[in-house]
Each structure stands twice: as structure tokens, then as C-alpha cells.
Amino acid sequence: MSTGGDSENGEHRHPGKQPGEDHAAFSALLEDSAEDLYEHAPCGYLSTLLDGTIAKINKTLLDWLGYDHGDLVGRRTFSDLLTVGGRLYHETHFGPLLRMQGEVSGIALELKATDGSRLPVLVTSTVKTGGDGQPLLIRTTVFDARDRRAYETELLRARKEAELEREELKRLNATLQQTLLPPTLVNVPGLDVAAHYHVASTDMVGGDFYDLFPLSAGAWGLFLGDVCGKGAAAAAVTSLARYTLRAAAVYDPDPAAVLGNLNTVLNHEYNGHDPRFCTVVFGLLTPEGDRGGFRITLASGGHPPALLLRADGSADHLHTPGGQLIGVLPDAHIATATVHLAAGDTLLLHTDGLTEARPARNSDGDRYGDEALLDFARALAPTTASAAVAAIRDLLDTFGTGVDDDTAVLAINVPRPTSEEQP
Amino acid sequence: MPAHGFGCDQHMWRLVVPLLERECTVVLFDHVGAGRSDLSAWSRERYSTLDGYTEDVLEICDELALGPVTFVGHSVSAMMGVLAAAREPKAFSGLVLLAPSPCFIDDPAVGYRGGFSAEDIDELLESLDANYLGWSGAMAPVIMGNPERPELGEELTNSFCRTDPDIARVFARVTFLSDNREDLAAVTVPTLVAQCSGDAIAPPEVGAFVQARIPGSRLVTLNATGHCPQLAAPEETAAAITDFVAATR
Numbered sequence: 001m002s003t004g005g006d007s008e009n010g011e012h013r014h015p016g017k018q019p020g021e022d023h024a025a026f027s028a029l030l031e032d033s034a035e036d037l038y039e040h041a042p043c044g045y046l047s048t049l050l051d052g053t054i055a056k057i058n059k060t061l062l063d064w065l066g067y068d069h070g071d072l073v074g075r076r077t078f079s080d081l082l083t084v085g086g087r088l089y090h091e092t093h094f095g096p097l098l099r100m101q102g103e104v105s106g107i108a109l110e111l112k113a114t115d116g117s118r119l120p121v122l123v124t125s126t127v128k129t130g131g132d133g134q135p136l137l138i139r140t141t142v143f144d145a146r147d148r149r150a151y152e153t154e155l156l157r158a159r160k161e162a163e164l165e166r167e168e169l170k171r172l173n174a175t176l177q178q179t180l181l182p183p184t185l186v187n188v189p190g191l192d193v194a195a196h197y198h199v200a201s202t203d204m205v206g207g208d209f210y211d212l213f214p215l216s217a218g219a220w221g222l223f224l225g226d227v228c229g230k231g232a233a234a235a236a237v238t239s240l241a242r243y244t245l246r247a248a249a250v251y252d253p254d255p256a257a258v259l260g261n262l263n264t265v266l267n268h269e270y271n272g273h274d275p276r277f278c279t280v281v282f283g284l285l286t287p288e289g290d291r292g293g294f295r296i297t298l299a300s301g302g303h304p305p306a307l308l309l310r311a312d313g314s315a316d317h318l319h320t321p322g323g324q325l326i327g328v329l330p331d332a333h334i335a336t337a338t339v340h341l342a343a344g345d346t347l348l349l350h351t352d353g354l355t356e357a358r359p360a361r362n363s364d365g366d367r368y369g370d371e372a373l374l375d376f377a378r379a380l381a382p383t384t385a386s387a388a389v390a391a392i393r394d395l396l397d398t399f400g401t402g403v404d405d406d407t408a409v410l411a412i413n414v415p416r417p418t419s420e421e422q423p
Numbered sequence: 424m425p426a427h428g429f430g431c432d433q434h435m436w437r438l439v440v441p442l443l444e445r446e447c448t449v450v451l452f453d454h455v456g457a458g459r460s461d462l463s464a465w466s467r468e469r470y471s472t473l474d475g476y477t478e479d480v481l482e483i484c485d486e487l488a489l490g491p492v493t494f495v496g497h498s499v500s501a502m503m504g505v506l507a508a509a510r511e512p513k514a515f516s517g518l519v520l521l522a523p524s525p526c527f528i529d530d531p532a533v534g535y536r537g538g539f540s541a542e543d544i545d546e547l548l549e550s551l552d553a554n555y556l557g558w559s560g561a562m563a564p565v566i567m568g569n570p571e572r573p574e575l576g577e578e579l580t581n582s583f584c585r586t587d588p589d590i591a592r593v594f595a596r597v598t599f600l601s602d603n604r605e606d607l608a609a610v611t612v613p614t615l616v617a618q619c620s621g622d623a624i625a626p627p628e629v630g631a632f633v634q635a636r637i638p639g640s641r642l643v644t645l646n647a648t649g650h651c652p653q654l655a656a657p658e659e660t661a662a663a664i665t666d667f668v669a670a671t672r
Contacts, residue, residue, distance in 0.1 A: 050655070051621065051648040079623050084539065085546025088599070089554070091624050091650040092430030092498075099654040100434060108553035149553065156552060 044121070044142030047128075050135055052077035061142055066114035078140065083110045083118060094125075098138065102127045108149065111142070120149035170202045177205050180238050185212050188220050190287060191294065192415050194389040198396050198407040200353065206406025207234035207278070208351045209242055213249075218287060221249040221258075224410045225280030225303065225326075226351040237276045240269060241326075245282065255282045255299030259326060259334045263301065266327030277327030279303040281320070281349055285412070293342040293414045299334050301326035304352050304370065309381035309388065311344025311416070317374060318347070344382050346413040353407030354392065357399045365402070385413035424450045424489070425653075426480065428498030428522075429598040432458025435497065439653045442661035447668055450492070452483055454500075456590040465590055473499070473601055477506040484514045491516035493668050497653065498522055498624070499598040502606070505637075509609035517613040517671040519664050522650050523633050524625040526602040535604070538626045544599045551591050607636035614640035615667045617652070617660070624650040 038045060044061030048054050054072045062069060065081065072081075079087045086109045097104045105124040113119055125140040177199065185193045195210055207227030215221050223245050227237045241262060248261035259282055270276040279302040288295050298306060300320035309315045323335035341347060355373055358365045380391055388411040396403055425443075427435045433451045443449050454476055456465040469475035480503055484492060494515055496504035501523030508515045527537045527544070586594070614637045618630030627644070634642035643663055647656035 083546055083550075084543040085548070085550045087623050088539075088543070088547040089550035092428070093554070095649060096431050096435060096651055096654055099651070100437070109550065152553065 043144075044140075046078060046140040046142060048078050048138045048140065050138065052079050052138075054078060055137060064113065064119055064144070065111060078138075081111050083112055086110050094123075098125050098127060102129075102135075108145065108152075120145045122148070166203075173202060173205045174199075176235055180205075180209055180235065180242065182211050182213075186214060186220075188212070188214075188285070188412075190414065191220075191285070192385040192413040193411070194385040195408070195410045196389045196393050198353065198393070198403060200403050200406050201230075204230040205232065205235045206230055206353075207238055208353065208406045208408035209238050210349070210408050210410045211242060211246070212410070212412075213246060215249055215253050215284070219253060220285040221246075221253065221282070222285060222349075222410065222412070223280055223282045224349040224351065224408055225278050226353075226408070227278040228276070230406075233276075237266070237270075237278065240265065241278055241280070245280070249282075249284075253284050255284050255297050256334045256336050258282050259299045259301050260332075263326045263329075263332045263334075267330055270327065275328060277325045279352075280326055281306060283347075283349075288340065291340070293340060293345070294412075295338065295340055296347065296412075297336060297338040299323070299336045301332055301334050304350065304355060307348040307350075307374065307377045308339065309346040309348060309377050309383055311342060311382045313378075313381050315374065315377040315381040317370070341412070341414045343414050344416045346381070346383050346385060346388055346411055348377065348388050348392075349410045350392070351406070351408045353403060353405035354396065354409070356405060357396070357407075358402040358404070359399050368399070383413070384415065385411040388413070424452075424480075424484075424492045425495040426452070426497065426500035426503060427454065427457065428496075428500050429594055434458070435651065436653055438657035439661045439664070442657060443664060446665045447493070450483070450487065450489065454594075455479060456594060457586055462587060462590070465587075467593060470590075471593060471597065473503055473506055473597060473603070476500075476503045476597075477510070480504070480507045481511055481514060484511075489514075493517045493519060493664070493671065495519040495521060495664055496523070498524070498650065499601070502601065502603045505603060505606055505610055508612050508614075509606055512611050515612045517615070517667060518610065519615045519617060519667055520633060521617050521652065521660070522619050522622055522625050523616060524629045525604045525607055525633060525636075527599045527624070528602070535632070536626060536628055538624065538629070539599065541600070544595070547595055547599065548592055551588065551595060604632075604636070607633060608638065610637045610640070613667075613671045615663070616640055616642045617645055617663050618642070619645050619647045619649060619652050619655075621648040622650050 039059040041058060041060055044064060045058040046054065046061060047056040053074065054076055057072055079090050082090055090109065094104055094107055103126040107123045109121055109123050111119045111121055122143045122145045123140060125138050127135045128137050128139055130136045181197055185195055193212060197208065199206060207230055210224040212220060212222040225241060227234045227241060244262050244265045245258060248258045251261070252258065259280060262280065266276060281298055281300045281303040283296050283298045285294050285296050298318065298320060300323040302323055302325040305317040305319050307315060308318045318337055318339060320335040320337045322333055324332040326332055355368050355370050357368045359368050376395065380388060389409055392409045396407060425436045427433055432453045436451060440449050440451065453460040456462065456470060491513065492515060494504040494507065501520035502525060504518045504520065508518055524537060526535065527539045528541060529535065529537050529539065616630055616634045618625060618627060630642055630644070634640050645652050645656060645659055645663065647659055649655050652660045
């Protein structure tokens with residue numbers, strides 16, 4: 001350390017004072033003794049031989065630990081001053097790093113004082129080399145880190161707590177998600193059904209939902225939808241949408257009327273300040289006795305078109321154009337379409353998590369899109385409900401992290417008569 | 424084939440490798456979870472005992488078709504060598520156990536002194552935690568390798584003793600809580616036990632214990648002090664290894 005040199009050249013002189021006065025005042029303030037600076041520095045100083053034997057140690061550090069000079073110098077090693085755990089850390093990390101780099105800084109260790117107490121410190125060491133570049137000794141500074149370590153311990157504790165809470169949140173989310181989906185789909189005689197829910201993030205509950213349930217004799221209702229947003233607020237809307245759809249279908253099973261009622265309920269519930277809306281497709285399934293197969297009437301409110309995969313290997317969108325989002329306008333326009341499902345036909349409903357996914361690993365890549373999905377369906381047809389859902393699952397898997405939104409798929413298929421399946 | 428111990432990575436051998444290479448072909452590796460190994464290959468199940476590490480050693484020998492090697496295991500890796508040589512003696516022409524300890528924990532019931540108690544190991548885990556505060560945020564991307572950012576290379580060499588804290592905790596437990604005293608007798612290949620003077624981790628009686636249990640093994644006490652003779656006294660360490668290799672050829 002250099003002391004006092006600059007005061008001679010007058011650059012720091014105060015106006016109106018004599019140079020001599022200035023110098024004397026500085027000298028007094030600086031206590032011009034390097035030895036005093038060393039011994040009573042506000043940090044501990046320690047020099048050791050390469051094997052760790054203490055060669056020099058300042059008064060500050062001796063006082064902190066309660067040792068006398070003669071107890072340590074030439075008798076003990078730096079690692080003797082450490083706790084056992086600290087010694088292990090010193091031998092396995094600190095020492096090798098110091099040998100390799102010539103210096104190590106800011107390592108947290110604990111020193112043992114003679115009274116048995118422990119002093120958390122931050123340690124920095126450098127290797128002093130001789131003129132020939134060979135290491136001679138190790139110089140170490142030791143900073144009292146009691147406050148800092150208390151703060152860091154608190155941070156560590158908070159981080160562990162946060163990790164535990166995150167686990168708990170994941171568990172809650174998974175449970176909540178399960179309650180929003182039917183545990184199993186009902187068995188509809190003469191129909192093969194399958195569904196899949198793909199969770200994009202375990203940190204948030206997604207807003208996709210579906211269900212299939214019996215209505216009055218010989219009719220079934222099904223729906224699949226997507227509430228805007230994620231998390232608890234979206235889950236509340238999902239829950240409301242689900243039981244409203246079930247109740248509305250009992251009240252009046254006409255699909256357009258069911259969605260009309262849902263629209264009214266959402267509109268009333270979330271009127272004004274916090275509009276909540278969703279896209280839904282609702283279907284009424286009825287078996288067609290003599291003709292065989294099923295008749296399905298679909299009503300859609302702003303939902304991506306269903307896909308119809310025919311027994312003859314063709315596939316196309318089942319458009320329900322002009323249907324508006326449910327829950328936004330007091331009188332949403334709801335579009336319907338009716339179609340006959342014959343043996344071997346499969347109807348596939350999905351949410352836009354699938355078509356909005358980015359297949360390329362690059363997150364800026366193009367989205368998958370309706371047309372690509374249609375091509376996929378054409379390659380798949382003819383198929384069955386479980387095969388179609390399995391194919392979509394595999395497709396989602398290939399997208400990996402490119403699926404940034406939850407995805408629900410529901411497929412229904414009229415199986416071919418067993419005789420046709422025989423070769 | 425030198426294998427690094429708990430704490431750092433293959434850079435531990437940097438000073439002895441040039442000396443060994445005058446006489447031998449040297450195969451270096453990082454244990455999975457350390458250094459620049461593929462961290463995604465690490466799993467808690469596989470690396471919660473020394474068996475996973477031991478299998479890795481045998482896999483390296485097998486994959487590279489090395490033929491019989493002299494395995495130099497430092498610290499915990501010495502026991503990996505013991506387990507590997509017991510399982511497949513044909514893969515090894517000899518073992519050098521550098522600062523080994525088959526069991527770090529004292530066992531007063533049989534008068535064994537490993538040097539530590541289980542509480543001491545908990546204290547080490549605290550030390551690890553205290554020094555890993557900033558790890559996950561700052562170090563992970565560096566350790567994971569950034570080929571497109573070569574300026575991080577320098578930082579990487581300055582951090583060779585840093586590991587993912589979760590992995591380090593598991594490895595610390597494996598290292599300090601394993602007890603391989605019973606496995607020593609199964610070693611049939613020529614073995615050199617090289618212990619250090621004044622080793623704070625493996626006391627001298629541990630070296631003698633290892634030598635006594637491995638049939639036909641030889642014990643040398645290096646002048647090197649501390650637990651890492653390959654850093655503290657590279658010439659002496661390399662000479663002990665090459666002399667042993669020459670004697671077992």
C-alpha cells in the first residue's frame with residue numbers, strides 16, 4: 001500500500017492552507033505505520049507456507065479467534081482453524097482451485113475460536129511466487145461474514161421453501177386439472193371413443209376441457225372447449241362452463257341452445273369488468289336405428305373445426321363457419337352442422353394447442369396450422385378413435401417443448417362390423 | 424487411467440499428465456456430473472452409490488478397447504478402482520490408490536479410525552451449500568458449455584471445482600458415507616497404495632489398513648502433504664505411478 005505520496009505535490013491542497021500544515025494533518029490521520037495497518041486491519045490477515053503451516057497472522061484475526069501469536073505460528077495449519085466440514089471443503093475444493101489458479105476469492109468457511117464458537121468468514125487467498133515463478137507462500141484475507149451468512153442462510157431457507165411450495169403447487173394443479181376432466185369416458189353402445197389431455201406446463205392449470213355423457217334415452221352429449229387464459233381464474237371458468245353445459249343439455253339438448261345458454265351464463269357471471277370467454281364445440285349424438293351409425297349435430301362457438309375421417313380414407317374439416325366466441329357478446333352467433341357417421345367414420349375434436357404448436361425446436365418457428373393437421377388426418381384415415389388419439393399423442397410428443405398451450409383431443413368412431421375386419 | 428476424486432474434475436491431473444505421458448498412454452475422463460461431462464446423463468439412482476461410477480469406469484475400458492490398464496484412483500475414485508478390479512480383474516494390469524480411504528467414518532466398534540463422524544459430513548454439506556448460492560443462475564450456462572461463446576472458456580477453467588449443487592451433494596454423500604472395507608480383499612491385481620504425509624482427509628492408519636487388506640499390495644508414503652499429491656508434488660506422484668507401471672509391465 002502506498003501512503004502519503006500524493007499530498008506532497010499539492011494537488012489535494014485545500015485553498016488558503018499552507019502545504020506544511022496539510023501534510024502534518026494527513027500524517028496524523030494516516031497513522032503512517034504499515035505494521036499497525038497490518039496488525040489492526042478491519043479484516044484478518046494470514047500467511048501460510050504451501051503446506052498450510054501458519055507463518056504470519058495479524059492481531060485482528062488472533063483476537064477474533066482468541067489465540068496468542070505463539071499458539072499458531074509455526075505450529076498449526078490454516079485448515080486446523082476450520083470446522084471439520086470446512087476442512088473437507090478446503091481440501092477438496094479450495095486447495096485444488098488455489099493450486100490451479102494461484103488465487104481463490106470469496107469462499108464461505110467457518111473458523112473455530114478457542115471458546116468453541118464459530119465465526120463465519122469469507123476467505124480470499126493468493127499464492128505469492130518468487131522471482132522464478134515458483135510458489136513461495138499463500139496470503140489469505142479473512143472477512144467477518146456473520147451478518148452476510150445470516151442473510152445467505154435466510155436466502156437458502158427461502159429458496160428451499162419456494163422449491164417445496166412449487167412442488168405443492170404442481171401437485172395441486174395436477175389434482176385440479178383432473179377434477180376438470182372426466183376420469184373415464186362413458187361407454188356409448190355402438191361407438192368407440194377416446195380422449196387425451198396434454199399438459200403443457202405443470203406450473204399452471206390449463207383451460208381445456210371435454211366430456212361425453214348420456215342424455216335422455218338413446219342420446220348422448222359431448223363437448224370440448226378451451227377457456228381463454230390459464231391458472232386458477234381460468235379453472236373457475238372451466239368448472240362453470242362444464243356444469244353449465246351439462247345442465248343446459250338436460251334443459252334443452254339442441255346444441256345451439258346449449259351454447260346459447262352457456263353464453264348467457266358466462267355473460268352474466270363475468271359481466272363488464274372481467275370478461276371471460278371460451279371456444280366450445282357441443283355435439284348431440286343419436287343412433288340412427290335402421291340406417292346404422294350415428295347422427296351428430298355440432299354447434300360451435302368460435303372453436304377450430306372438427307375433422308371428419310371417413311371410412312373410405314378421405315378426411316376433411318367439418319366447418320361450422322361464423323360461430324362466435326362464447327361469453328363475449330350478449331347474443332353470440334352459434335353455427336351448427338349435422339353429419340351422419342357411418343361405420344368406419346371417425347370424428348376428431350381438438351383444441352388449438354395442437355395447431356398453434358411450433359413443431360420446429362426453434363421457438364420462432366411456424367405454427368403447425370390447420371392445413372398440416374388436415375394432411376395428417378388424410379394420411380391417418382380410415383382409423384379408429386383410439387388409433388387417432390394415439391397418433392395425435394405421438395405427434396404432440398414430436399413437437400416436444402413446441403407445444404406451449406394445453407391440448408385436448410376427443411375422438412369418436414363408429415366401428416366397422418366385426419365381419420368386415422376379418423381378412 | 425487417472426480418475427479424479429470428489430470436488431473437482433480431470434484438471435486435477437494437469438501437472439502429472441505431461442510426466443506420465445513420457446512413459447504411458449494416458450486416458451483422462453470426468454466422472455458423470457463433474458467437469459464437462461454430460462450432466463443430462465446423471466441420475467440420482469445410478470450415482471447414489473459407487474456402483475454407477477464403477478460401471479462407468481468399466482464401460483470406458485470396454486468402449487475404448489483399452490486392454491488391461493493401470494487405474495490411478497484419487498481419493499474416492501480409489502474405491503471405484505477397487506470395485507472395478509474386483510469385478511473384472513482382466514481389465515486391469517494394476518491399481519494405484521492415491522490417498523485412498525475405504526471408509527471415512529470412524530467405526531469404534533472394531534477400532535477403525537476413518538477420521539470423521541457422520542455429523543462432520545453434514546457440516547461439509549453445509550459448506551457446499553454456503554458456497555453454491557450463486558451457482559444455478561450464474562454457473563449452469565457456463566458449465567453446460569457454450570460453443571458459440573468462446574470467451575466463457577476462460578471462466579470455465581477458473582471454475583473447474585464447481586458442480587451442480589444437487590449433484591455435488593449426492594456425490595459428497597457417496598464419497599464420505601460409503602464403506603468399502605469389505606471389498607478390499609477381493610482385489611487380485613497388483614496394487615500400490617500411495618498415501619500422503621499430513622493428509623487432513625485420510626489419516627496414515629487408513630493407508631496401512633488398505634495395504635493390509637489388499638493381498639500383495641505395497642504401501643508408499645509420499646513426502647507430499649495434504650490430500651492432493653498430484654497438485655502438491657506432481658513429480659513425486661508421477662514417479663510413484665511410472666515406477667509402479669514399469670514394475671507391473
